Amino acid sequence: xxxxxxxxxVVVAAASIATVLSFLYTNYRSKxxxxxxxxxxxxxxxxxxxxxxxxxxxxSISDATGCEILGKAExxxxxxxxxxxxxxxxxxxxxxxxxxxxxxxxxEGSAGSTAISLATVAPAYGCKCHVVIxxxxxxxxxxxxxxxxxxxxxxxxxxxxxxxxxxxxxxxxALEANEIASKQRKSKxxxxxxxxxxxxxxxxxxxxxxxxxxxxxxxxxxxxxxxLANFRSHYEGTGPEIWEQTGGKLDAFIAAAGTGGxxxxxxxxxxEKNPNIKCFLIDPPGSGLFNKVTxxxxxxxxxxxxxRLKNPFDTVTEGIGINxxxxxxxxxxxxxxxxxxxxxxxxxxxxxLKNDGLFVGxxxxxNCVGAxxxxxxxGPGHTIxxxxxxxxxxxxxxxxxxxxxxxxxxxxxxxxxxxxxxG
Ligand SMILES: Cc1ncc(COP(=O)(O)O)c(C=O)c1O
Numbered sequence: 001x002x003x004x005x006x007x008x009x010v011v012v013a014a015a016s017i018a019t020v021l022s023f024l025y026t027n028y029r030s031k032x033x034x035x036x037x038x039x040x041x042x043x044x045x046x047x048x049x050x051x052x053x054x055x056x057x058x059x060s061i062s063d064a065t066g067c068e069i070l071g072k073a074e075x076x077x078x079x080x081x082x083x084x085x086x087x088x089x090x091x092x093x094x095x096x097x098x099x100x101x102x103x104x105x106x107x108e109g110s111a112g113s114t115a116i117s118l119a120t121v122a123p124a125y126g127c128k129c130h131v132v133i134x135x136x137x138x139x140x141x142x143x144x145x146x147x148x149x150x151x152x153x154x155x156x157x158x159x160x161x162x163x164x165x166x167x168x169x170x171x172x173x174a175l176e177a178n179e180i181a182s183k184q185r186k187s188k189x190x191x192x193x194x195x196x197x198x199x200x201x202x203x204x205x206x207x208x209x210x211x212x213x214x215x216x217x218x219x220x221x222x223x224x225x226x227x228l229a230n231f232r233s234h235y236e237g238t239g240p241e242i243w244e245q246t247g248g249k250l251d252a253f254i255a256a257a258g259t260g261g262x263x264x265x266x267x268x269x270x271x272e273k274n275p276n277i278k279c280f281l282i283d284p285p286g287s288g289l290f291n292k293v294t295x296x297x298x299x300x301x302x303x304x305x306x307x308r309l310k311n312p313f314d315t316v317t318e319g320i321g322i323n324x325x326x327x328x329x330x331x332x333x334x335x336x337x338x339x340x341x342x343x344x345x346x347x348x349x350x351x352x353l354k355n356d357g358l359f360v361g362x363x364x365x366x367n368c369v370g371a372x373x374x375x376x377x378x379g380p381g382h383t384i385x386x387x388x389x390x391x392x393x394x395x396x397x398x399x400x401x402x403x404x405x406x407x408x409x410x411x412x413x414x415x416x417x418x419x420x421x422x423g
Pocket of ligand 1 (some may be wrong): 320361
């Protein structure tokens with residue numbers, strides 16, 4: 001039996017050898033990584049964590065087409081979508097131009113990703129967020145927004161031409177918030193008692209709208225469709241990132257459009273860098289943009305969005321497709337357009353999940369359908385970039401719901417890529 005002291009020495013020596021071996025092993029294993037990947041600095045707060053998303057080679061469709069198909073992983077933004085960039089730019093520009101005061105409220109009429117991004121980002125700027133949505137939108141959407149600290153107003157669905165359309169109500173709410181702030185400023189300059197004697201209320205604005213408190217610092221309507229901060233967020237951010245991440249070696253870019261900010265900002269930036277890069281739109285059913293790009297005519301009189309009461313798009317894809325020309329889309333520089341079907345988008349989402357482990361939303365799936373269309377059109381050996389806008393998590397109640405899809409005749413059944421003509 002060994003002496004206790006000897007045992008202790010042996011244990012310490014063994015432990016030291018194990019530590020050294022472990023260090024060498026870890027060091028050896030981590031070396032290739034640490035020499036090729038520069039150490040990333042911590043991001044400075046939430047805003048700094050937005051953007052600079054990875055560009056992912058989508059192996060399955062790249063291998064099947066002979067092209068490098070790269071997806072910009074925007075679902076990795078903190079607010080879960082490409083719209084985080086837009087929310088940041090809209091708020092930053094509004095603060096810089098003094099159209100939005102510190103502590104003010106950003107209003108938006110949106111049931112989708114932009115509202116979630118605005119609600120996510122606003123507190124980081126010390127601002128508030130008020131969202132107006134149609135009352136037929138899934139209740140989870142308002143629950144998410146409220147959980148993020150936004151106030152949510154549900155209104156009845158009416159045409160965009162109606163003053164009570166949710167977008168128009170959101171615009172009005174910003175004005176009301178400004179009126180309250182302005183009256184508040186004036187009342188501070190006057191004796192509060194006098195104001196009470198004149199108006200009966202300390203703040204008339206507070207009486208007009210119960211949506212905002214009397215100490216409201218004013219409002220700003222985000223207006224994602226017409227506000228060119230949306231375009232600029234991609235022209236100054238997403239576009240340059242794609243250029244850098246591909247080393248300028250890309251042949252084509254394709255995306256679907258909702259507001260048009262993404263496709264416009266990226267296409268304009270890439271074309272300025274290299275006019276030979278081909279930029280394309282992929283358009284879902286019910287949208288007029290395909291016609292606009294390919295024939296210069298947006299829609300027939302019957303299809304005009306102003307005539308529709310609700311559900312303007314006959315598609316399961318969300319956030320993309322539109323029947324009016326927005327300021328943002330008008331900035332796009334496009335070489336052509338493709339049409340995509342709902343069935344193709346559903347099948348593509350399941351194919352990507354099964355083959356690449358990518359769980360993406362409906363617009364991302366449609367974008368990948370578009371990327372395959374471009375590959376088929378320009379042939380193998382090219383690099384094609386598209387956008388993975390958000391994750392499938394946001395699409396559980398429709399796009400990833402078996403019953404919903406079956407009711408709409410969209411049950412996926414493909415075993416490979418036959419749905420886009422690749423056997
Ligand atoms: C999930 C999703 N994907 C794509 C888009 C379209 O992007 P853009 O509005 O920049 O055209 C949107 C727009 O709301 C969206 O919500």
